[in-house]
Amino acid sequence: MDYTSIHIYGHLLSDDILHEIETDSSMQGNREQDFNLDVSLTAKIDNAWSSLRNDWKLFAERNLLRDPYGTKSVRRLMERFFTSLDYSLDYQPTQIEAGERRFDIPYICHELADMPVIIVGDKTGDINLDTLDKCTLDIRQKGERRQKSPHATMLDYLNNTEHVYGIVTNGQVLRIIRNTGQLVKLTYIEFDIRRMVEEDHYAEFCLLFRLMHTSRFTHSGDDACIMEQWFNRSIESGNRIRAGLSDAVQKAMEILGRAVVCGKGEGNEVFRQAVINGEANAQTLNKELIHFIYRLLFLFIIEDRNLVYNIGAPDTDNDYDKKVRCQDIYKKYYAVSRLRGLSELPYLRNERYCDLWEGLMDSFQLFEDEKFGAPLFIKPLGGVLFASETLHYLRQCQITNEQLLAAFSCLNEFRDEKRNRVKINYSSLDVEEFGSVYEGILEMRAVITSGTSVPEWNFTFGAGLDRKSSSSYYTRPDLVQSLIRTTLEPVIKERIEKCQTTEEKVRSLLSMKVCDAASGSGHIILAMARTLAWYICTLRTGEDNPASLDYREALREVIQKCIYAVDYNPDAVELCKVVLWIEGYCAGKPLSFLDHHIRCGNSVVGVTNLDVLLDGVPKEAFTADNKETKKRIIELNKQALKDVDLVRSGKNIGLSVTLFSQDIAIQSIDSEQIGLAGKVKEINDLPEDSLLQELTKQSKWKELMQSPRVECLRRACDIYVYSFYKQFHATDLTSEFDSETETFTPFNIPYTRTVYNALQEIKYLDYTAEEMEGLQVLPDSFKQEVNEVAQANRFFHWCVEFPEVFADGGGFDVMCGNPPWDKIKVEDKKWFEQNGRIDIVNAGTAAQRKQAIANLPTTNPDLYIEYKNAQANAEAMSRFIRFSGRFTLTAVGDINFYPLFAEHCLNCSVEAWGLVLPTGIAISDECKLFFSKLINENRLISLYDFENKEGLFDIHRMFKFCLITAGKSQEKARIVNAGFYLTRLDHLQDTNRVYKLQSSDFSLLNPNTKTCPIFRTSKDAKLTSAIYRRCNIIFKEDTQSNPWSIEFGSMFHMSNDSHLFKTYRELLNIGGKFNGTTFITTDGIKYVPLYEGKMIWFYNHHFATWPINVVDRPNTIPALNKNDLMNPNHLIYPWYWIPALDVEASYIKRDSNNKILWEWKHSWTLGIRKVSNSTNERTCVVCFIPRFVGVGESIHFVNPSRSTMQGCIFMSMLNSLSFDYIVRQKMGGSNMSNYIIAQLPILTPKQIEDSGFQQEIIERVGKLVWFNHDMDCWMEELREECPAEYDLPEEPVIWDEGQRAVWQAELDAIFAHLYGFTTEDLRYILDPEDVCGKGCINETFRVLKERELRELGEYRTKRLVMEAWNKFGFNN
Secondary structure, eight states: OOOSSEEEETTSSOHHHHHHHHHOTTSTTTSGGGGOOSSOHHHHHHHHHHHHHHHHHHHHTOOTTSOTTOHHHHHHHHHHHHHHTTOOEEEOSSOEEETTEEEOOOEEEGGGTSEEEEEOOSOOSOHHHHHTTOOGGGSOOTTSSOOSOHHHHHHHHHHTSSOOEEEEEOSSEEEEEEOSOSSSSOOEEEEEHHHHHHTTOHHHHHHHHHHHSGGGGOOBTTBOOHHHHHHHHHHHHHHHHHHHHHHHHHHHHHHHHHHHHHOOSHHHHHHHHHHHTTSOOHHHHHHHHHHHHHHHHHHHHHHHTTOSOOOOOTTTOTTHHHHHHHHHHIIIIIOTTHHHHHTTOGGGOOSSOOHHHHHHHHHHHHTTOHHHHGGGTOOOOOTGGGOTTTTHHHHHSOOOHHHHHHHHHHHHEEEOTTOOEEEOOTTTOOGGGGHHHHHHHHTEEEEEEOOSSGGGOEEEEEEOOOTTTTTOOOOOHHHHHHHHHHHHHHHHHHHHHHOOSHHHHHHHHHTOOEEETTOTTSHHHHHHHHHHHHHHHHHHHOOSSOOHHHHHHHHHHHHHHTEEEEESOHHHHHHHHHHHHHHTOOTTSOOOOOTTTEEESBTTSSOSOTHHHHHOOOGGGOEESSHHHHHHHHHHHHHHHHHHHHHHHTOOOOOSSOSSOTTOOOOOOHHHHHHHHHHHHHHHTSOOSSHHHHHHHHHHHHHHHTSHHHHHHHHHHHHHHHHHHOEEOGGGOOOOEETTTTEEOOOOSSSHHHHHHHHHHHHHTTOOHHHHTTOOOOOHHHHHHHHHHHHHHTBOOHHHHSHHHHGGGOOEEEEEEOOOOOBSSOOHHHHHHHTTOHHHHTOSSHHHHHHHHHTHHHHOHHHHHHHHHHHHHHHHHHHHHHHSSSOTTTOOSSOBHHHHHHHHHHHHEEEEEEEEEETHHHHOGGGHHHHHHHHHTTOEEEEEEEEGGGOSSSSOTTOEEEEEEEEOOOSSOOEEEEEEEEOSGGGGGOTTTEEEEEHHHHHHHSTTTOOOOOOSSHHHHHHHHHHHHHOEESOBTTTTBOTTOEEEEOOBOTTTTGGGOEEHHHHHHTTOEEETTEEEOTTOOEEEEEEOGGGOBTTBTTSBOOOSSOSSOOSOOOBOOHHHHHOTTOOOOOSEEEEHHHHHHTTEEEOTTOOEEEEOOSSEEEEEESBOOTTSSOSOOEEEEETTSEEBTTEEEEEESSOHHHHHHHHHHHTSHHHHHHHHHHOOSSBOOHHHHHTSEEOOHHHHHHHTOHHHHHHHHHHHHOSSGGGHHHHHHHHHHSOTTSOOOSSOOOOOHHHHHHHHHHHHHHHHHHTTOOHHHHHHHHOHHHHHOTTOSOOSSHHHHHHHHHHHSSOHHHHHHHHHHHHTTTTO
16 A cells, blocks of 8 residues: 555555555444444544644744754654543653663553653754754664663663663654564554645544554453554465465466467477477476576565666656666566556457567566676576576567466466456565475476377376475565574574674674574564664664665675575575565675575485584484395494494504505594685675675685585485495395405495595595505495485585584574474375375275275375385384484484474584474473483573464474474573463563563472473462472372382374274174174174273263264264263173274283283272363373273373272372362463373372371262273272272262262362462353453463353352362361
């Protein structure tokens, strides 16, 4: 939208949301009742407008002699203005304190939670600055106490407080600022009051009123204020634009691709022949189309932002007139953007002519060829994007006006979900949104269909990888800014503080090396570059909001010197370069050389430290097609390792026959890396102000990277990694003894010897031909084999590719990113879904799916080969991850990418790193070694956990992720900022949600794993910590303390043991006889029910039953009705049955000699639901289960092995509301894993016995558990153990919901007392609103409360528990 006096910076509000606010009075937050006025909205706006105009006349006629800075007159004007918008400003005569700092905030608005307002004069007192029309909001006043400009002061204050919005004004200009960190992407709305009034823009004032009225910033409970709601809607709007752009790119590429293969020009025929001859294919054309689209996007943006020409002022630019004339010519005849406008004219869409395509090629040539662009004052841009050969085939083709304009029409506008036309505004399009192009490319697989005649040819896109299967998720800019705020900014500020002069500070920042190891389309690394450039530019200019040209020049310099990025996807790498080129573009200068810093490769597969080569290949690397071959290669490698030890120790080998030549003497290769780093630094320092300089830099870098010395280093690393990938065969291990040379012919296979041979060839580079005689060198065929495997798998050796960073044990100063969140394994369902075999995906059980896959060699051999290759590659990568020594902390279990990237950042960063990761990095058992290292070494700085309820990521709304930041190791304990269950970015400013922890808290609350404790609020943290100080935990690893003698375990795995399972129909089909709940097959095998987690609830082993007369397994099953529960003979049915012999076998553990090590002798087991959630009605669900049934993996065993009595007490403690409240603080995901259970605080058996409540507990448990005859044996055991005076039932207790609720409430009250809770603590646990007030964010048992209010008309549990609490006298 084009406004004269309103400007949006940092996309605080999107164009469509702003337009909706202006035009739609029914919009949420924009309705008349949303303003809470006592007069009509129109009248209120008119009164405010009239008042401002009258006040402005007096303001414009003021006497500046008495008010040189304009402060008094501005305050008078703006105080009246704010009053007209219903603000009640309270003047602050002294500085405001926030933490340990003081801020110059002259006004606050109490009604808006002390929202800060700064009003300053509109004059600087410096006549030279005032005549330049500099805005005083961006200028630091000299001679006053304010060290920053008003704008920067406000932003600093917002950064250090919980406030999200603030207002600054100098009377002439007013800004609403949002706190998003002190980054270059400042987020604010600016109103030019002077132009608005003097040019009579009443309509724009109406919009100002709707945006600024006090009701816009009023909070209601936990709901965001209206302005924040609109901000979040703007982000969603951006998501729609991204989706539209992605779809537009795909459609445009499809149109152009079809035009190429079906075109009638000579160039089109050349391409078709190339496809027929195998010289080109669909990927060839797709690659050129991608570069074509990248060119268009680049030019669209720089044209729409008027960046093609850098035209100075008429009195300072000698070529001013010529440039203006050339700019007019360019816009009229050459601008690529003009084709978007032409695409709206139907009469131009002609199939006979190709002149628009030819003109477009001329436009491209302006930026490719120096001679061609010189007459228009356009210099070539260079880079692969604008290299003349980048569009090799496309340039030769003919594309008609009809086809070209159809493609440009796609890039001009799209239709949203409501079928409304949305025009893409490239001038305001954030380059971060190019991530949608990356996602679109991932989703496309180009296909060319050839034909016997030209019309039969076709180009289209098939299904590629979707974002979820590629683990690539777009990261919102506000998330990125929050990450950088905690990671990069503190390092920058620390560096600035250590330097004295401005030059030193700038030099220090430009020496920084920052990296994203999974960069995708590059917007995280771009945000890092922007931040560095902003600080550099403010240092150089002394301004807190520097001019655009100054900033772009600083950004270009930062991109050249500081930025590094790696990604596995080559298309993403190219787009990352485009994004950086666009942002760092300066008219008249070539595109920066980025090939040496923006690289394609697998970040987690490769060498990071050259010293590992000297240690040789570990034996675990090798795999072979048979055991004998594997044994031989391991033995061969073992001998090589022995020789390595002798070589490195400097001893003589003592044998004439050796795997190594006698000349080998490499003991250290640090000098090679240091020398390489020096050469790279020399290249980095070369200027890039002209195309010739840029090409020279590019040439020198390629020459260095392809030099024999670097090739030898890279090859040694490749061989080392190839050792993990090679599938060895017996034919690989053939060698003969040469009696003349007394050596074996070498094995040219990847293992320790060939790694050393590759390193030795570095030394050979300095040898003469004579000195080379008789020395072993690797054959070219083996080198080529290694190179092909390395390129196919994209091995990436950080220490070779970025030697200037890693020399002398260095690393990147800061690393940030959002790496893939996927496992390194071929998951059959996902893999076959991607390859179009839905029949295999939908196979009934895992066993049936395995059989369908086993049939593939016959039904689809090509797919089977592809599947086996994918498995082999995944297994090879897993071997490297596990045994290469790179990932000693996170190569655990089913390896996931995201912990690997976290450990990579830990190892390769010097100052700090920050990542967007699943919250499992802090709470999962697989990551406990990694996270405990962060804690033990005092590295963790902050961890903010988010639930995806509001769609921050395009993934399941229940998914949890976090922003984690860590620094370097230090002796002093850090104060860690933490927050969990956040759902919006503004929650980071909420002091009730975000709290501080110390390192010792992690050991107290999670003593086994040192993983992160999870609290919704600071009150929860305090209450839970107090419980842990009073209690033991279930099982303490370091002391092996186990007060209840708990046996952890599980019985049957739903996937691995699925071959044992039979459904009701399957058993009937094989002749099984059904009796009660068991089957007997014709061969006498007894099948018993297999219990699953869905079938149990606390104190209820008959919670739900599966339907047995349906074909397909339902996703959910209903709970039993009251009548069935009241019947003590009622039976429940499973979905699967399992052989009884297998069930009984699981209760016994034997050693290799069949000797019994452990046997469960009770008639019951104690099971706990595995799948749960901290926000469910209940989180910890435990119940007794009869021994005669099988139990699936969705139920954990937690069996107290001593007695049935102790089983009763232990179960009732775990089922208590007190214990459940604690569990909710420890559950970060949806899995009640054993490591979580083991660390939960419990009362010991002695504490229960000494309390005097043992009988009360057991009597109530007996009545709650025994309601069905299938628990008769359990009751017999309990009765035998209990003293005679215990009042246990004689018959199953008929189910009575009301009475059961009383018994459960009494148990809840008893355990709350035993855990040491006060009355207020218990009230808080039951209902936080009782203690913290209505609408509080504290969450305990809200779902339980809401259900009971809905079904019973009261919160019955709360009433009954408090009645029991008073009954037992605990309230004293």
